[in-house]
Amino acid sequence: MKNQEKELEINAEELEKHLGLLASYLSLLKEIPIADDKRWILEAIEKEIELFSHALLHKDISEELLLERPIKVTALAKDVVKHLSRDAARKGVFLELKAEEGVSPAIGYPVAVRQALTNAIENAVKRSEEGELVSVIIAQVENRVKLEVRENLGDSSFVLFLPIVPQGRRLLLDVLKEEIRRRKDNSGLGAILVSLENYFEIRNLYGDKRVSKYTRKIEEQIRKVLRKDDEVISDGEGKFLILLGSVPDESTLDRVATRIQRVMDKIEEDVNSVFKRSFMLFTDLKELTPESLLNSLEENLE
Numbered sequence: 001m002k003n004q005e006k007e008l009e010i011n012a013e014e015l016e017k018h019l020g021l022l023a024s025y026l027s028l029l030k031e032i033p034i035a036d037d038k039r040w041i042l043e044a045i046e047k048e049i050e051l052f053s054h055a056l057l058h059k060d061i062s063e064e065l066l067l068e069r070p071i072k073v074t075a076l077a078k079d080v081v082k083h084l085s086r087d088a089a090r091k092g093v094f095l096e097l098k099a100e101e102g103v104s105p106a107i108g109y110p111v112a113v114r115q116a117l118t119n120a121i122e123n124a125v126k127r128s129e130e131g132e133l134v135s136v137i138i139a140q141v142e143n144r145v146k147l148e149v150r151e152n153l154g155d156s157s158f159v160l161f162l163p164i165v166p167q168g169r170r171l172l173l174d175v176l177k178e179e180i181r182r183r184k185d186n187s188g189l190g191a192i193l194v195s196l197e198n199y200f201e202i203r204n205l206y207g208d209k210r211v212s213k214y215t216r217k218i219e220e221q222i223r224k225v226l227r228k229d230d231e232v233i234s235d236g237e238g239k240f241l242i243l244l245g246s247v248p249d250e251s252t253l254d255r256v257a258t259r260i261q262r263v264m265d266k267i268e269e270d271v272n273s274v275f276k277r278s279f280m281l282f283t284d285l286k287e288l289t290p291e292s293l294l295n296s297l298e299e300n301l302e
Contacts, residue, residue: 052142055124071110072105081095083118084118095134103138116158124158131185132151135153150179174290175243189285190281192253194239195301212236220238221267227256242256256279
C-alpha cells in the first residue's frame with residue numbers, strides 16, 4: 001500500500017511538472033499573432049490544463065481524466081448550441097445545428113471538444129452581422145466524425161475530425177462504461193439488446209456494403225419507435241443496444257421492448273433474418289461493470 005501511495009505521489013509530481021511546462025509554452029504561444037478562428041486551439045489546451053490542475057489540487061489523479069472517452073457528438077453540439085442561442089439572438093444572428101442521422105459516437109476529450117466548439121461558435125457570432133447565419137454541421141465521413149462551424153453559408157471557420165469509436169463489442173462496452181459513470185447517482189438503467197443472429201451469414205451472402213445499409217435501416221426503424229430521450233447504438237456487427245433515457249419501471253421497459261419486437265417481426269417478414277432480444281432493468285449501478293451488464297443481456301437473448 002505504501003509503495004502504491006509513493007508511486008501515486010511521484011506520478012502527481014511528474015504530472016505537475018509537465019503541466020507547468022505546458023502552461024509556460026501556452027503563455028509563449030499566446031504572444032504569437034494568431035488568427036481568431038484558430039484561437040480555439042489555445043483555449044482548448046488551456047481548458048485541459050485547468051482540468052488536470054483541478055485533479056491535482058484535489059489529490060484525484062483519476063485515470064479517466066487522462067483517457068479519451070466516447071463522445072455523443074450530436075448531443076454535445078446540441079447542448080452547446082442551445083446554451084449559446086440566446087446570446088446569438090441578442091445580436092440578431094441565427095444559430096442552427098445540422099446533423100446527419102445515425103452519427104457514430106466518437107473518441108475524444110469531451111471537455112476540450114465542448115470548449116473548442118463553444119469558442120468557435122462565439123467567435124463566429126462575433127464576426128457575423130445582424131441577420132446572418134452561423135451553422136454547426138455534423139457528418140460522418142468514413143471512420144471519422146466531422147464537426148464544423150460555417151458562417152453565413154460560406155467557408156468553414158472551424159473544422160474538427162474525431163475518430164469514431166471502434167465497432168463490435170468494444171463499442172458497446174465503451175458506451176456502457178460512460179453511461180454507468182454518468183448515472184452513478186441515479187436509480188437505475190433500462191437496457192435492451194437486439195441481436196441479428198445471422199448477421200455474418202447475411203454479410204457473406206450479400207457483402208459488406210449491402211449488410212451495412214441493411215443494419216442502418218434496422219437502426220433507423222428501431223429509433224422510430226423509441227421515446228425522445230432513448231438511444232440506440234449499433235455495434236456494426238448485428239447487435240443493437242438500446243438505452244432508455246429516463247429511469248424506467250418494469251412496465252415502461254416492457255412497453256418499449258414490445259414496440260421493438262414489432263419492428264423485428266416486420267423486418268423478419270421482409271428479409272430472411274433471425275432476431276433475438278433481451279431487456280433488463282439494472283437498479284444498482286454501483287457494483288455494475290460494462291462487462292457484467294452486457295454479459296447479462298447476452299445471456300438472456302431469446
